[in-house]
Amino acid sequence: MSRITALETFDVRFPTSRELDGSDAVNVDPDYSAAYVVVRTDAGDGLEGHGFAFTCGRGNEVQAATIDAYAPFVAGLEVEAVFEDMGGLHQALTGESQLRWLGPEKGVVHMAVAAIVNALWDLRAKREGKPLWKLLADMDPEEIVALADFTYLTDAITPAEALGMLEERRAGRAERERTLRERGLPAYTTSPGWLGYDDEKLRRLTAEALADGFTQIKLKVGADAEDDVRRCGIAREVMGPGPRLCIDANQAWDVPTAIERVRALADFDLTWIEEPTSPDDVVGHSVIARAVAPVGVATGEHAQNRVVFKQLLQLDAIRYCQIDACRLAGVNEVIAVLLLAAKHGVPVCPHAGGVGLCELVQHLAAFDYVALGGDLDDRVVEYVDHLHEHFVDPCVVERARYRAPSAPGYSSEMRRESIERYSFPHGAEWAGA
Amino acid sequence: MSRITALETFDVRFPTSRELDGSDAVNVDPDYSAAYVVVRTDAGDGLEGHGFAFTCGRGNEVQAATIDAYAPFVAGLEVEAVFEDMGGLHQALTGESQLRWLGPEKGVVHMAVAAIVNALWDLRAKREGKPLWKLLADMDPEEIVALADFTYLTDAITPAEALGMLEERRAGRAERERTLRERGLPAYTTSPGWLGYDDEKLRRLTAEALADGFTQIKLKVGADAEDDVRRCGIAREVMGPGPRLCIDANQAWDVPTAIERVRALADFDLTWIEEPTSPDDVVGHSVIARAVAPVGVATGEHAQNRVVFKQLLQLDAIRYCQIDACRLAGVNEVIAVLLLAAKHGVPVCPHAGGVGLCELVQHLAAFDYVALGGDLDDRVVEYVDHLHEHFVDPCVVERARYRAPSAPGYSSEMRRESIERYSFPHGAEWAGA
Numbered sequence: 001m002s003r004i005t006a007l008e009t010f011d012v013r014f015p016t017s018r019e020l021d022g023s024d025a026v027n028v029d030p031d032y033s034a035a036y037v038v039v040r041t042d043a044g045d046g047l048e049g050h051g052f053a054f055t056c057g058r059g060n061e062v063q064a065a066t067i068d069a070y071a072p073f074v075a076g077l078e079v080e081a082v083f084e085d086m087g088g089l090h091q092a093l094t095g096e097s098q099l100r101w102l103g104p105e106k107g108v109v110h111m112a113v114a115a116i117v118n119a120l121w122d123l124r125a126k127r128e129g130k131p132l133w134k135l136l137a138d139m140d141p142e143e144i145v146a147l148a149d150f151t152y153l154t155d156a157i158t159p160a161e162a163l164g165m166l167e168e169r170r171a172g173r174a175e176r177e178r179t180l181r182e183r184g185l186p187a188y189t190t191s192p193g194w195l196g197y198d199d200e201k202l203r204r205l206t207a208e209a210l211a212d213g214f215t216q217i218k219l220k221v222g223a224d225a226e227d228d229v230r231r232c233g234i235a236r237e238v239m240g241p242g243p244r245l246c247i248d249a250n251q252a253w254d255v256p257t258a259i260e261r262v263r264a265l266a267d268f269d270l271t272w273i274e275e276p277t278s279p280d281d282v283v284g285h286s287v288i289a290r291a292v293a294p295v296g297v298a299t300g301e302h303a304q305n306r307v308v309f310k311q312l313l314q315l316d317a318i319r320y321c322q323i324d325a326c327r328l329a330g331v332n333e334v335i336a337v338l339l340l341a342a343k344h345g346v347p348v349c350p351h352a353g354g355v356g357l358c359e360l361v362q363h364l365a366a367f368d369y370v371a372l373g374g375d376l377d378d379r380v381v382e383y384v385d386h387l388h389e390h391f392v393d394p395c396v397v398e399r400a401r402y403r404a405p406s407a408p409g410y411s412s413e414m415r416r417e418s419i420e421r422y423s424f425p426h427g428a429e430w431a432g433a
Numbered sequence: 434m435s436r437i438t439a440l441e442t443f444d445v446r447f448p449t450s451r452e453l454d455g456s457d458a459v460n461v462d463p464d465y466s467a468a469y470v471v472v473r474t475d476a477g478d479g480l481e482g483h484g485f486a487f488t489c490g491r492g493n494e495v496q497a498a499t500i501d502a503y504a505p506f507v508a509g510l511e512v513e514a515v516f517e518d519m520g521g522l523h524q525a526l527t528g529e530s531q532l533r534w535l536g537p538e539k540g541v542v543h544m545a546v547a548a549i550v551n552a553l554w555d556l557r558a559k560r561e562g563k564p565l566w567k568l569l570a571d572m573d574p575e576e577i578v579a580l581a582d583f584t585y586l587t588d589a590i591t592p593a594e595a596l597g598m599l600e601e602r603r604a605g606r607a608e609r610e611r612t613l614r615e616r617g618l619p620a621y622t623t624s625p626g627w628l629g630y631d632d633e634k635l636r637r638l639t640a641e642a643l644a645d646g647f648t649q650i651k652l653k654v655g656a657d658a659e660d661d662v663r664r665c666g667i668a669r670e671v672m673g674p675g676p677r678l679c680i681d682a683n684q685a686w687d688v689p690t691a692i693e694r695v696r697a698l699a700d701f702d703l704t705w706i707e708e709p710t711s712p713d714d715v716v717g718h719s720v721i722a723r724a725v726a727p728v729g730v731a732t733g734e735h736a737q738n739r740v741v742f743k744q745l746l747q748l749d750a751i752r753y754c755q756i757d758a759c760r761l762a763g764v765n766e767v768i769a770v771l772l773l774a775a776k777h778g779v780p781v782c783p784h785a786g787g788v789g790l791c792e793l794v795q796h797l798a799a800f801d802y803v804a805l806g807g808d809l810d811d812r813v814v815e816y817v818d819h820l821h822e823h824f825v826d827p828c829v830v831e832r833a834r835y836r837a838p839s840a841p842g843y844s845s846e847m848r849r850e851s852i853e854r855y856s857f858p859h860g861a862e863w864a865g866a
Contacts, residue, residue, distance in 0.1 A: 152711040
């Protein structure tokens with residue numbers, strides 16, 4: 001038996017705005033940041049759980065303070081009891097009777113729960129000596145169902161339906177795990193297409209991405225309409241007719257504008273339009289989806305919780321479901337969304353990039369494939385080639401495939417030197433700035 | 434010319450959980466709190482702007498810290514320029530390029546903007562020597578339209594449509610203002626029906642409310658089903674067949690449960706079911722609305738922004754629109770929702786209670802009536818008889834009518850002694866606890 005002794009938080013910020021990496025129509029100058037938490041125990045095994053909420057810089061101190069607000073509900077708990085009922089703890093945190101008002105289940109409070117829950121999963125996977133995806137994929141269907149919170153979901157999926165789906169697909173697990181280990185997860189890249197990059201850089205990086213083996217590339221759009229046409233033209237010209245081209249408006253448009261602007265890009269054979277409008281507008285997404293077909297609608301990095309995903313799926317508003325590992329309240333809520341998406345036959349293509357998001361979502365996509373099946377190549381995972389060097393177990397992408405992680409844990413642990421150097425405002429990177 | 438010199442924040446908490454005031458199926462033990470902000474200037478006129486975000490206790494420090502995160506974008510601004518373009522400042526704050534990630538436009542960040550925007554409106558109304566409702570009601574339609582952010586709304590209402598509505602209804606303003614001053618705003622009471630109260634207290638307080646002139650009473654439901662039937666029976670028995678009985682589930686139910694539980698109360702002639710399910714579930718609310726008619730669906734105290742209200746109205750999911758003065762991003766976003774509701778012909782019945790919410794929403798309901806017309810008695814404003822003594826200009830409710838506020842400002846200013854005594858954790862009320 002061991003106890004959780006402490007949760008230590010850090011405000012870690014990377015000055016990405018200096019080079020306009022990550023710039024888009026709405027996030028014009030992000031400093032990719034992590035409100036980072038380390039969970040320690042008295043087990044004496046040297047293991048810690050690491051988790052974080054991703055933010056864009058300012059406000060990361062608020063996000064860290066919110067993790068602190070939840071810490072008293074976790075510190076002191078018995079580790080083994082927590083691991084026995086991760087679903088219970090997850091619901092206790094998202095439903096905390098006073099903190100709940102600040103959401104409920106959205107924004108800063110929800111992301112704080114994500115950071116803590118993910119840190120606990122990291123610790124559990126390290127203890128069991130497995131990468132997180134494998135830990136989850138080895139569970140019985142009953143265990144998996146018990147992890148998810150079905151509150152507000154039962155009009156779309158019941159625990160019994162989820163159980164049935166997992167049971168039915170259980171037989172193929174071993175083969176899918178083998179396929180995953182052999183082939184890895186397909187990746188697409190957003191690196192060529194940041195809005196702050198000029199045409200020459202876009203052209204060069206697109207060619208490099210193709211040379212690296214990528215068959216799907218995403219461009220940021222949504223500022224100037226003529227720029228969008230020109231930039232899509234450049235990308236498609238460099239890519240030729242085969243590879244998939246996606247665009248991402250990062251919520252820049254109203255519903256009528258979204259329809260008009262996507263239709264204006266019809267010549268470029270787009271696979272998806274991502275975040276065409278407000279992430280809160282499930283009705284708007286469904287209107288856009290009908291109007292811009294055959295271009296598919298993708299969204300999710302700002303979908304605040306499982307209830308929003310439920311509605312997007314109920315309304316046939318998305319053709320690609322883009323979970324975020326830190327905006328949803330951690331692994332548990334992600335599982336609920338994976339089950340919903342599987343029931344609706346919509347592939348999950350996780351949002352990544354930022355800092356550490358690629359490291360996390362590779363586990364989620366791998367679990368999704370092994371436990372829920374379908375076509376491996378449907379689960380195309382975003383890849384952005386930034387900031388991986390700060391992680392102890394960075395993701396490995398070769399020839400546009402994520403290699404299935406093999407180290408125990410959730411790949412969420414940041415190097416100690418990086419935490420120190422980029423701590424805001426007193427780390428070496430910022431103290432001199 | 435004058436400048437904003439400082440924003441000072443306070444973490445003020447009232448220990449309401451000690452008596453179970455405010456207890457419901459989800460908020461079982463709230464300590465009504467305010468993350469409070471005072472805006473000061475160098476004008477030398479002795480005027481300050483006061484605003485706050487309401488919370489339920491724990492996490493109020495996070496809410497206050499979030500207001501601090503926005504303060505640098507307001508401190509130093511020229512007051513007159515801010516007042517010239519309140520719509521512009523409102524959008525600059527809700528769209529702040531890095532803080533935006535923490536919402537966007539929801540939860541803690543959105544409520545922080547509310548606190549600041551409301552404080553600025555308080556200051557402006559004090560400067561102009563008018564209660565806020567009158568300041569707004571005296572504006573030209575063009576000025577009013579310029580206050581609202583139509584981003585993501587244009588598929589439901591355009592600025593031109595809003596302008597047309599306001600112009601059309603302008604002729605009746607003077608008469609409606611007279612009616613408002615003579616009759617006040619109709620109030621309903623939630624005080625008898627908190628879930629933590631026993632049957633005897635419910636019976637006694639219901640009788641007292643009727644004796645006080647209330648013709649609409651709201652009960653908390655959503656925990657035990659048999660309790661709901663018994664409690665509704667007691668209230669209806671005491672009330673007789675005339676007065677309106679409403680119930681409030683505070684998000685306790687899934688969609689199928691909500692339908693079943695409301696139908697089980699059909700005998701009690703309910704006017705509305707409030708918050709039957711997740712506030713994020715616009716599709717669910719529309720399903721419930723169709724299934725439980727003739728009982729109307731009401732929601733809004735947790736509707737995070739104008740985009741959620743837009744969808745609730747587009748889907749005919751609500752028959753009563755319950756704006757909150759502090760969850761929406763202040764006066765400006767409330768105006769957008771008032772315009773949306775008016776276009777859809779849905780009456781706005783503000784959420785109040787908590788601490789200071791009654792003081793604020795009386796202004797919003799008064800403006801709504803004067804500027805947008807309709808039936809005065811449709812705008813029934815929640816009233817809870819708690820904590821008003823802490824305000825410099827408390828609302829006055831007599832014979833179940835809110836008297837139209839007359840003091841300059843937004844009635845948002847808390848007494849200095851109360852701020853000090855209830856400051857957490859060092860005020861006298863908490864230091865000894």
